[in-house]
Amino acid sequence: MEPIDLSLAIVTYNNSKIIKDTVISLVENIPADYSYKLYIIDNESKDNTLDIVRKIEGNIEIVELGVNKGFGYGHNAILDVINSKYHFVVNPDIQIENSDQIKNMIEYLDKNQEIGMLSPLILSPDLSIQYLCKTNPTVFDMLIRRISPNLFKQRQDKYVMKETGYNKIMKLDYATGSFMVFRSDIYKKLKGFDDAFFMYLEDADITRRVNQISQAIFYPEARVIHAWERSGHKSLKFAKITVLSMFIYFNKWGWKFI
Template sequence: MITNTILSGDHFEVSASVVVFRPDRMLLARTLASLALASATLKRADQGGAVHLYLIDNGGMPDMAESLDALARAGIGHTLIEGHGNVGYGRGHNFAISQPLGRYHLILNPDIDINPSALAKALEFMDAHPEAGLLTPAIFDDADQLQYLCRQYPTLLDLFVRGFLPASVRRLFTHRLARYEMRARINGYDTLWDPPIVSGCFMLFRSDVLKKLSGFDPRYFLYFEDYDLSLRTHDVARVVYVPAVRVLHHGGGASRKGAGHIRMFAVSAFKFFNRFGWKWL
């Protein structure tokens, strides 16, 4: 493993980790630029120290020197972790989690645009609610539609219908999927405590909670590592959905990424249900 470090000082209030494998360069650049804007808003709100980024290259990262220079100009230090190969999403983040963290640590996908006010609002909420160990935001898609990424505990049928059936057939399961996606309780204005499962594309943890959990379970290469971590978080702290914190997600499901992703999805689902219990229908 090769680590190249540019530090922004001895203390940072927020650390963030982004794991990449052959990423879309433009989306990654947008993610990093949005992190810089959110950090600037955080500083203006006088909410503590700097932001530090751990960028974990699982392979194929393009030249991001311009974006990293822009982060440095914004006062965001970064640590580049590379040379270990494609070890998977969770293990990649665990490299960062084993390093010094801020008071809060952000698990962030490389296809997320952070609203400029998101970090300031998130820290304001977390500081006011010490019982909260994990915060998930309102997540919107490219069409500015709310994504329902808080979940009930899944059944195999839920996963198959949502992930692999065409839209015309999924309509037959509308009520079932609405329950699984918590559509009656998730909206753009009401805070919701203790959703069972939240998305791994943006997870803001108290770092002491994340360290206590030892980060992600490394047995998952891709998919379900966020389900696993969400459920384990409930054992040590509360989870909260805060719609005042907003992000934009350019994401896609496993079935739209080819047969290799479908296989990884199935393998991870098997590991998840073996650990937490099988629910079929």
């Protein structure tokens, strides 16, 4: 298979309401001088997500897993076929405003070979900042966020690095999985995500592993729009998944309580 400039991956599960806008936004805003392939990896959707994707023009490949083993497992399904310089992990609720955003990310990575993974500025649809850069989590940080966004507010603000202003390039301990750009050789060297995590904290885990062999950075000079839903706060099912992910994460990296 011929090497390409960019590979992009979206893992879908019953995303029929949002997938069309996301895929079109990506395909239309990849700069024309970059070769690309967009993988849509489906975790056994029961709706018409894939019917919608099939009607969209672009270099798109659908991977039907026929099973739902989570976010990391889905992304890892294409690990052996990625043959790109840079690999994008993209949520199904992301919008790219124009081709300059992707171009800025790639040009920065081209000039800074020590960077293995980049996280851009993530904005809400109203263009307010989503504070998704974090320090390495502790049990305390995780628990107070689950209880209330207003509990120990100063501590929570520190956890999401609000004091930085989100206006300068900086190293990251914990980047959001909603939009990540990897140097593909680093991503493959890490063997992608740890699929022991069904959902939640696999992004914290992979950021730590990037930093063991390279650097993860926040790059606010490019931005994406993210229609963010914190499902872990809305459902007992997702709360249970979050707790399980916490056990997996802290068993792996050590139990830091405060």
